[in-house]
Amino acid sequence: MRYKLCSENDVPESGSIIVPFFGREVHVYRSDGRVRVAANVCLHFGGPLECRDGAFVCPWHGASYDMASGKATGITRLSLTLGELGELAADLPDEKAAAGRG
Numbered sequence: 001m002r003y004k005l006c007s008e009n010d011v012p013e014s015g016s017i018i019v020p021f022f023g024r025e026v027h028v029y030r031s032d033g034r035v036r037v038a039a040n041v042c043l044h045f046g047g048p049l050e051c052r053d054g055a056f057v058c059p060w061h062g063a064s065y066d067m068a069s070g071k072a073t074g075i076t077r078l079s080l081t082l083g084e085l086g087e088l089a090a091d092l093p094d095e096k097a098a099a100g101r102g
């Protein structure tokens, strides 16, 4: 079974949709005409990320990441790894794919 995050029509024109992914979450959003995907995890200490004015912002200590590049603009120098919709799809046995939806 191919694991599908969401359809492109589900992705809002601004902000993001948060989608479960194997017990974790990813933000799916539009940037520069592409549908992008980023883990909902701050690289400083693992906090959740909120979408604010073109940036992912962590409410725990204020880290900020540019949504187009993933580059940090705050407390950490680490950059988010961004994907495109479809890159996170994987062929899995049905029971493992079903367990990932949560």
Ligand code: FES
Binding pocket: 042, 043, 044, 045, 046, 047, 058, 059, 060, 061, 062, 063, 075
């Ligand atoms: S955990 Fe996100 S800024 Fe510290």
